Amino acid sequence: MKSTKKLLSKSVIAGLATVLMPLGLQAAADEAQKMHILYEENCASCHGSDHGGFLAPALNSETLKGRSPTALRSIIMTGSFDTLMPPFYGRLSDDDIRSLVKHLQSTAKLANPAWTIDDIKASIKVYVKDESTLPAKPTYEIDNMDNIIGVAARGKYGRGSGSKAVFINSVSHKQIGEIATGTAAHIIDYNPVNPRWAYVKNDTAEIFKVDLYSMQIVRSVKTGFNGPGQGVSRDGKYIMAGSYVPHNAVILDADTLEPLKTFALEGIDPDGKMVTSDSGMVIGTPFADIFAIALENAGQVWVVDLKDDFPITKITDVGRHLHDAFLTHGGSKLMVASYDDSIVAAIDLKDRKIIKKLEAGCVPHVGGGAAVEVDGRTLGFGTNFGDCDKMVVSVWDLDKMEVVKQVPVAGGTESPAAHANAPYVAVDIISKDRRARTVQLIDKKTLEVVKTLDVGGHAYFPEYSADGKFLYVSAGYSGDEVVVYDSTTLEKVASIAMESPAGIFSHGRVKYMTRGLSPDEMKGAK
Numbered sequence: 001m002k003s004t005k006k007l008l009s010k011s012v013i014a015g016l017a018t019v020l021m022p023l024g025l026q027a028a029a030d031e032a033q034k035m036h037i038l039y040e041e042n043c044a045s046c047h048g049s050d051h052g053g054f055l056a057p058a059l060n061s062e063t064l065k066g067r068s069p070t071a072l073r074s075i076i077m078t079g080s081f082d083t084l085m086p087p088f089y090g091r092l093s094d095d096d097i098r099s100l101v102k103h104l105q106s107t108a109k110l111a112n113p114a115w116t117i118d119d120i121k122a123s124i125k126v127y128v129k130d131e132s133t134l135p136a137k138p139t140y141e142i143d144n145m146d147n148i149i150g151v152a153a154r155g156k157y158g159r160g161s162g163s164k165a166v167f168i169n170s171v172s173h174k175q176i177g178e179i180a181t182g183t184a185a186h187i188i189d190y191n192p193v194n195p196r197w198a199y200v201k202n203d204t205a206e207i208f209k210v211d212l213y214s215m216q217i218v219r220s221v222k223t224g225f226n227g228p229g230q231g232v233s234r235d236g237k238y239i240m241a242g243s244y245v246p247h248n249a250v251i252l253d254a255d256t257l258e259p260l261k262t263f264a265l266e267g268i269d270p271d272g273k274m275v276t277s278d279s280g281m282v283i284g285t286p287f288a289d290i291f292a293i294a295l296e297n298a299g300q301v302w303v304v305d306l307k308d309d310f311p312i313t314k315i316t317d318v319g320r321h322l323h324d325a326f327l328t329h330g331g332s333k334l335m336v337a338s339y340d341d342s343i344v345a346a347i348d349l350k351d352r353k354i355i356k357k358l359e360a361g362c363v364p365h366v367g368g369g370a371a372v373e374v375d376g377r378t379l380g381f382g383t384n385f386g387d388c389d390k391m392v393v394s395v396w397d398l399d400k401m402e403v404v405k406q407v408p409v410a411g412g413t414e415s416p417a418a419h420a421n422a423p424y425v426a427v428d429i430i431s432k433d434r435r436a437r438t439v440q441l442i443d444k445k446t447l448e449v450v451k452t453l454d455v456g457g458h459a460y461f462p463e464y465s466a467d468g469k470f471l472y473v474s475a476g477y478s479g480d481e482v483v484v485y486d487s488t489t490l491e492k493v494a495s496i497a498m499e500s501p502a503g504i505f506s507h508g509r510v511k512y513m514t515r516g517l518s519p520d521e522m523k524g525a526k
Contacts, residue, residue: 031099034099035099035102035103036103038092038096038100038103039103042091044225044226046085048225048244049110049113049226049245050110050244050245051104051109052110052244052245056085059104060104060107061104061105061106061107061108062109064105069098072104072105073097073098073101076100076101113225115222115224115225115246116262117250117261117262119222120221120223121258123220123221123222124220124221125219126218127217127218127219127220128211128216131211131218134213134218135213136213137213138212138213139215140169140177140215141172142171143171145196145507146508146511147169147171147465147466148167148168148170148176148212148506149168149170149472149504150165150167150504150505151167151472151474151496151498151501151503152165152185152187152504153165153166153178153184153185153500153501154184154476154500154501155184155499155500158183158184158500159182162498163181163183163185164185164498165179165185166496166498167198167212167215168482170470170506173470173484173496174496175496176215177212177215179200179208179215179216181202182202183204184202184502185200185201185202185503186201186228186502186503187200187228187503188200189201189231189239189505190232190509191236191254191510192232192233192234192235192284192510193235193236194236195507195510196211196213197254198210199230199232199239201228201230203226203228204225204226205224205225205226205227205241205243206221206223207220207221207223207239208220209254209257219256220257221252221259223243223250224244224245224250225243226245227243227245227278227279229242229243229293230282231283231284231293232254233289233291233306234285234288236254237255237306238252238284238306239251239252239254239257240252240282240284240291240293240304242265242279243278244279247265247266247276247277247278247279248263248264248265249263249279249282251304251306251310260310261309261310263293263304264276265277265279266298267295267298267300267314267316268316269297269299270299270316270319270320271320275298277297277298279294279295280294280325280336281294281323281324283325283327285331285332285334286331287327287331287332287350288331288332288349288350289306290303290305290306291304291306292325292334292349294318294322294323294336295322296322299316299318299320299321300314300316300322301314301315301318301322301336302314303349303352313352315347315352315353318338318347319336319341319343319345320340321338321339321341323337323338323339323365325366325369326369326370326380327369328369328380329378332348332350333347333348333355334346335366335398337360338357338360339363341357342361342362342363342364343359343364344357344358344364344394344396345357346358346398346401355401356401358394358396358402358403359394361382361384361388361390361393361406362388362389363384364382365382365385365413366382366383367461370417370418371398372418372420372425372517373420373517374444374445375445377397377399378398378399379395379397379398380396381393381394381416381418381427381442382394383412383416384412385414385430390408391408391411391412391413392407392409393406393407393409393427393442395407404447407442407447409427409440409449410429410438411429411430411435412430412431413427413428414430414460415427415460415462416462417462417463421467421487422468423444423487423488424442424443424450424451425441425442426464426473427442427462428460429459436458436459437454437455437457437458437475438454438455438459439455439462439473441490451490453473453485453490455473455475456475456479456481456483457476457479458479459473459475459479459483460473461474462504463506464487464506465506466508468487469486470484470485470487470493471484471485471490473485474504476500476501480497480498480499481496481497481501482495482496482498482501484496
């Protein structure tokens with residue numbers, strides 16, 4: 001005979017617990033749950049679902065220790081200038097703001113919350129059941145799908161109607177479509193085999209499969225709570241997505257978005273400690289049927305083979321706080337930025353080992369990467385994210401794996417851009433003053449800054465069109481436009497309005513993979 005306890009459903013047990021719980025404790029639990037929901041709806045997309053930080057600082061009992069509740073309440077009420085944090089005065093009641101401050105100052109950083117393969121599978125939404133009903137060609141005028149530029153528009157407050165992926169014809173500089181992403185769009189990848197598919201990931205780790213011919217979402221899946229990492233395999237069959245929260249990664253079927261395998265991101269860090277880790281870059285490569293993923297906190301790069309049960313080769317002791325990376329030499333070499341060591345580690349994806357650790361200036365941030373062929377040399381360019389004593393862009397000879405030059409620039413930099421047909425490497429200047437309006441142009445041959453463009457707004461994430469004729473730059477925050485320049489004359493030729501544009505992604509990337517190298521150079525690199 002089954003026991004009475006086993007016969008009780010979970011809901012009944014929960015109900016009994018509620019009845020028996022002292023009223024004061026129940027009220028406190030209800031208030032905590034209310035504040036948790038309030039935090040998730042208004043703060044988590046930027047500050048992290050685990051209160052551990054993401055695009056914005058961590059908000060928990062440790063990081064806010066000693067902070068004045070009045071000062072925190074004021075920041076929430078007024079918002080934060082030159083960021084996506086809105087003024088919450090009028091959006092939340094004063095009582096809710098006061099309670100939220102107490103909640104933040106009493107809540108520890110959460111342990112790694114679970115989001116299992118079953119959760120991922122259950123989150124799939126199907127918007128177009130029969131994909132054979134989709135149009136056979138684009139429903140708008142475009143000569144070549146590589147002429148599409150995608151922009152991750154964050155929206156005024158990182159959520160809402162302005163949060164979307166916007167697609168532009170880079171010949172006419174006209175918008176040709178957009179898809180809503182709910183929270184801020186972060187990254188846009190394209191299928192290397194079938195030009196109709198794009199994959200958009202937002203700040204809350206949702207991936208949208210987009211039909212570029214009809215400009216509509218076909219499917220979506222939620223792969224975690226936060227984390228931008230995403231890559232597509234060279235055969236277009238798989239997507240790999242990494243998360244900050246929880247500390248895991250998943251391989252998806254690119255057609256159905258069904259999860260095939262999840263990976264717990266953990267390992268021994270360079271200091272000998274066993275840690276769980278955020279996901280850094282995730283990248284597919286034209287070199288082989290593999291993914292590479294950086295474990296930010298564990299200092300490891302994993303190479304995942306796309307066969308059988310997706311076996312892993314672990315490359316350890318790469319660096320402290322790994323983040324972004326780019327490919328070169330036909331996709332066989334991976335350049336990984338290590339924030340805390342001020343190095344970029346070159347990894348051989350064929351032999352699966354570290355080639356060399358290169359000096360990279362203070363807090364290296366290579367963005368989507370930039371590499372060019374100049375006088376028979378393959379030169380790579382790396383930006384520096386931090387507030388450093390010496391503001392430079394590092395240039396490396398990627399054939400010899402040595403530093404060529406560190407180019408002085410006007411401030412910290414975030415994302416370099418280059419193209420085989422354009423004379424300049426563009427870098428965005430990040431700062432808290434007017435320098436943030438600017439992009440600087442480095443001559444490929446002289447390796448000197450030759451021009452500074454005052455773009456307006458917060459100018460960042462430059463990207464060349466697929467043919468290299470135009471340079472696109474986001475002017476976010478107070479700018480709310482994407483500005484287009486002639487890549488040779490540097491004259492402004494167009495402007496496209498949108499709320500807080502951020503990352504810009506050319507469809508041409510599926511051909512040249514690393515910005516600045518033509519498809520021929522990618523195949524023929526040493």
